[in-house]
Amino acid sequence: MSTYRIYTGLYMILRMLVRRRIALILIAVIPIVFLSIVELTTSEKVLPFRLASLKEEVFVNIVERGISLIFIAVASAGFLVSFLALNLIQKNSEVNRRLVICGYHPIELLISILLSLFLMISFIAIYVGFLTYAFFPINHLFEFIIGLMLIGFVYGCYGLAVGSVIKGELEGILLIVLLVNIDAGWLQNPLFYAGAQNQAIIKLLPAYFPSQTAIIAAFTDYSTTKASLFSLIYGSAFLLFSIIIFFFKMRIKK
Amino acid sequence: MIIKAENIAKSFSKKVVLRDVSFEMKRGSMCGIVGENGSGKSTLLRIIVGEWKADRGKVAIDGKLGYCPQKTLLFSQLTVDEHFRYFSAAYGIEKDKLLSSCEELMNHFNFKKFRNEKIANLSGGTQQKLNLSIAMILQPDLLILDEPYNGFDWDTYLMFWDYTDKLREKGCAILIVTHLLSEKDRFDRIYKIENGYLR
Numbered sequence: 510m511s512t513y514r515i516y517t518g519l520y521m522i523l524r525m526l527v528r529r530r531i532a533l534i535l536i537a538v539i540p541i542v543f544l545s546i547v548e549l550t551t552s553e554k555v556l557p558f559r560l561a562s563l564k565e566e567v568f569v570n571i572v573e574r575g576i577s578l579i580f581i582a583v584a585s586a587g588f589l590v591s592f593l594a595l596n597l598i599q600k601n602s603e604v605n606r607r608l609v610i611c612g613y614h615p616i617e618l619l620i621s622i623l624l625s626l627f628l629m630i631s632f633i634a635i636y637v638g639f640l641t642y643a644f645f646p647i648n649h650l651f652e653f654i655i656g657l658m659l660i661g662f663v664y665g666c667y668g669l670a671v672g673s674v675i676k677g678e679l680e681g682i683l684l685i686v687l688l689v690n691i692d693a694g695w696l697q698n699p700l701f702y703a704g705a706q707n708q709a710i711i712k713l714l715p716a717y718f719p720s721q722t723a724i725i726a727a728f729t730d731y732s733t734t735k736a737s738l739f740s741l742i743y744g745s746a747f748l749l750f751s752i753i754i755f756f757f758k759m760r761i762k763k
Numbered sequence: 764m765i766i767k768a769e770n771i772a773k774s775f776s777k778k779v780v781l782r783d784v785s786f787e788m789k790r791g792s793m794c795g796i797v798g799e800n801g802s803g804k805s806t807l808l809r810i811i812v813g814e815w816k817a818d819r820g821k822v823a824i825d826g827k828l829g830y831c832p833q834k835t836l837l838f839s840q841l842t843v844d845e846h847f848r849y850f851s852a853a854y855g856i857e858k859d860k861l862l863s864s865c866e867e868l869m870n871h872f873n874f875k876k877f878r879n880e881k882i883a884n885l886s887g888g889t890q891q892k893l894n895l896s897i898a899m900i901l902q903p904d905l906l907i908l909d910e911p912y913n914g915f916d917w918d919t920y921l922m923f924w925d926y927t928d929k930l931r932e933k934g935c936a937i938l939i940v941t942h943l944l945s946e947k948d949r950f951d952r953i954y955k956i957e958n959g960y961l962r
């Protein structure tokens with residue numbers, strides 16, 4: 510394994526990303542637009558809600574606007590990372606295979622891709638984290654950003670998994686939008702969750718643990734360790750699946 | 764021998780594409796493989812370069828391999844220079860060798876002026892020049908080209924044959940696969956794929 514090849518791969522992937530100006534503009538604009546819409550449309554009504562991932566019956570009183578801002582920040586970070594991850598693995602898969610034929614080891618390419626994904630997740634989480642903080646005072650900003658990184662990890666790995674299996678860009682985007690919409694964009698909303706039936710189903714969805722991490726960090730002093738750990742396990746399952754498919758596609762038979 | 768392929772067979776489901784294909788090439792030689800669309804030419808090349816596995820048979824290559832696929836496989840958001848750098852990392856070429864090799868190829872095929880242009884902004888012909896050049900920066904012992912002059916204008920077409928002469932003088936063997944073969948007198952041997960057999 511060559512560190513020079515990994516570095517070159519990472520450098521080229523980041524260059525390709527930076528040159529896609531529309532993607533960069535969307536990354537910058539989508540969270541601002543989403544948060545602004547929430548700011549303009551939600552009320553100051555104080556609502557009690559139960560934190561789902563904590564064992565004890567913990568109820569928090571928080572204004573509707575605050576919880577909605579946190580929820581939409583998590584959803585937009587998840588969507589953005591998932592879309593970028595899909596692009597990362599799907600767009601150049603044939604050229605990547607040519608690189609493998611020419612001498613790149615699939616592991617070197619994969620490490621370059623995963624490092625790029627990690628940088629994207631970090632950038633988006635920090636950006637959305639500070640942006641949300643500008644709209645609403647968050648209790649523990651650092652832990653909240655970790656929560657955003659975790660939704661980025663889980664949905665980024667979901668994007669990799671979709672991009673590994675689905676060839677068509679449109680089909681891939683549809684699969685991402687559908688899940689993000691129903692999961693991070695609706696069911697994980699604490700205001701909906703509190704009165705939902707079959708909450709066990711909602712707990713099985715990818716955004717559950719990262720959302721809980723972000724919400725606990727934003728409004729309470731409780732530990733986010735358990736929710737963070739389960740987020741990592743959930744994301745790792747998607748990651749493992751996408752790695753297996755990636756190696757299957759990049760294999761060279763001599 | 765630079766390459767020796769023995770008894771290659773390949774089927775996709777029930778469709779037999781290659782049956783018992785054998786051939787060999789000496790250093791500095793040039794062979795052509797012709798056949799109709801869908802006759803199995805590209806399948807044979809993909810097996811030779813290791814992209815696909817044959818159901819039966821084996822391929823032995825003694826030296827560095829350069830491969831130019833039929834489709835221009837390039838990164839649309841990277842420049843010409845960046846492609847050379849990326850693929851040279853794959854080949855493991857040192858920086859000074861890469862520079863001289865790239866300069867020579869860009870000068871010969873007359874696309875040096877586009878070295879800092881993104882692929883998305885280049886014409887199909889210039890993209891194909893780069894597609895072909897990537898296969899040659901390694902200075903290979905065996906060069907395998909799948910429909911290499913698709914999209915070339917007449918001058919570039921002549922430049923291509925001129926460059927193959929230079930490579931052969933250095934001992935590089937060249938295998939060209941095409942559905943339409945001209946310049947037949949340049950080849951040491953021309954094979955035809957028909958019904959899965961190489962004749």
